Amino acid sequence: MNLSIVIPLLNEDESLNELYHWIAQVMQSNGFSYEILFIDDGSTDHSWEVITQLSQKDPNVKGIRFLKNFGKSQALHAGFARTSGEVVITMDADLQDNPEEIPELYNMITEEGYDLVSGWKKKRYDPLIGKNLPSKLFNFAARKTSKVKLHDFNCGLKAYKSDVVKNIEVTGEMHRYIPVLAKNAGFHNIGEKVVQHQARKYGTTKFGMERFVRGFLDLITISFLSRFGKRPMHLFGAWGAIMLMIGFLFALYLGIDKLFLNPTGRLITERPQFYLALTAMILGSQFFVAGFLGELILRNKKEQKNYLIKEVINPKE
Secondary structure, rough: OOOEEEEEEEOOOOHHHHHHHHHHHHHHHHHOOEEEEEEOOOOOOOOHHHHHHHHOOOEEEEEEEEOOOOHHHHHHHHHHHHOOOOOEOOHHHHHOOOOHHHHHHHHHHHOOOOOEEEEEEOOOOHHHHHHHHHHHHHHHHHHHHHOOOOOOOOOOOOEEEEHHHHHHOOOOOOOHHHHHHHHHHOOEEEEEEEOOEEOOOOOOOOOOHHHHHHHHHHHHHHHHHHHOOOOOHHHHHHHHHHHHHHHHHHHHHHHHHHHHHHHOOOHHHHHHHHHHHHHHHHHHHHHHHHHHHOOOOOOOOHHHHHHHHHHHHOOOO
């Protein structure tokens, strides 16, 4: 199969028929073998009924239904697990992404050798204050933090090699950072294509300003995982050593002052430096313990992976 098109959606019953016919026309005119996977993320309108009708009419259409709203990341993860195509395309269901971009995205993966191609909505038809400006700030921060040179991390229209979607896990709100997840998984050939963005035809956006707050929090998480996810002791050990050194210096100062400089002065426990030294040593010890626990968890996971690989390669052992 050439293409798997994964479309997460929430309450988009008005646009689904038009989107399906648009995609089918593009697929057939280019001679692609394809499947369309609609992921209904807990819609409360008639979206699932429309998907069911489309799948009965066209065997290329498949649907997955969540009984409640779990979020776009979980919808994409469920869709990725069920794809069969050589190239996987993701797009939104609100008709703001143009299916006619798909053939060129497919060629960039299959002929130009990209692992992932992200769309760039260079000209947007969204409100300036509500979406455009926050999106620009978010993309700037994501670009600087992740070192992935993309202009539009949040564009729903993306193309992937099948290996990419099978080797990343999209959880929480991490759908915004799939290019970063792919880079961390070893897929470094990431490209970008300017795509046509269209004004929303039906309904209203399902995302508010709170998504940017969650997005920045997730950015901090993925930044930490990118830098220290495989070596937590490098972070916690460094902070632990700094805190222990601070505590030791304060304790040394208090000891010298009490024994040699001012033996008749206040008790050590009455001086604020004592509590600074105690707090720093406790924090330093806790940082070291956190680093050790992180390393132990990583080692355990690596051993489990090696065991599973061995079982697959030589199940008789």
